[in-house]
């Protein structure tokens with residue numbers, strides 16, 4: 598569904614992403630996990646068209662979307678939930694949701710997607726008339742994910758949904774993300790916690806210094822594998838940390 602092939606992205610002369618590749622198949626929940634500054638957000642912003650790679654290719658359903666503008670990429674089916682829960686604080690929850698479908702003309706289908714979004718996020722239904730700014734952090738996170746679904750995306754990119762949320766709320770958000778996956782959505786979720794990645798993803802890519810250092814199905818990876826790739830060393834069988842990135 599989504600293929601990212603050896604992309605390189607720089608801020609001026611400073612490289613942030615250095616030949617990073619990954620793929621997401623239809624109906625998968627893939628997690629990109631890595632420490633601060635690894636290049637995760639830069640990768641998401643590049644897929645969404647907010648940044649342009651200096652090298653590499655991005656394909657959606659086999660179609661090259663590299664370097665297209667953000668609105669075109671959104672129209673083609675990628676919905677991006679950036680880090681930081683950007684709700685329109687003066688608008689109600691309902692209005693925030695409808696803004697997500699602003700570019701659509703199929704009003705009847707928008708209505709059904711609106712109802713569907715509220716079914717996934719019952720707390721939003723209770724808060725429908727409340728200004729977005731009055732919601733708790735966890736509710737705002739649910740609102741921005743619900744809004745992203747309003748474009749009927751082929752792929753949803755969610756950047757660090759757990760940031761600044763209490764563990765119990767993080768669990769709730771991930772329950773919803775897994776439910777979305779179970780019902781056919783394709784998701785890429787950025788995460789800093791290897792533990793949460795293992796618990797929730799179908800497949801995981803560990804990113805460090807702008808590159809993938811480990812890739813695999815969650816069922817086949819251990820905490821230790823992830824930590825080694827995350828922190829940049831490999832614990833050899835003789836117990837010596839031997840390979841440094």
Ligand SMILES: Nc1ncnc2c1ncn2[C@@H]1O[C@H](COP(=O)(O)OP(=O)(O)OP(=O)(O)O)[C@@H](O)[C@H]1O
Pocket residue numbers: 608611612613631632633634635636637638639640789
């Ligand atoms: N606007 C910017 N201008 C210059 N350098 C930037 C900018 N944004 C990010 N960087 C740098 O690019 C690199 C990758 O940053 P990025 O935000 O993509 O990492 P990240 O893995 O998402 O980290 P975090 O978990 O902290 O969000 C870092 O070295 C960062 O300092």
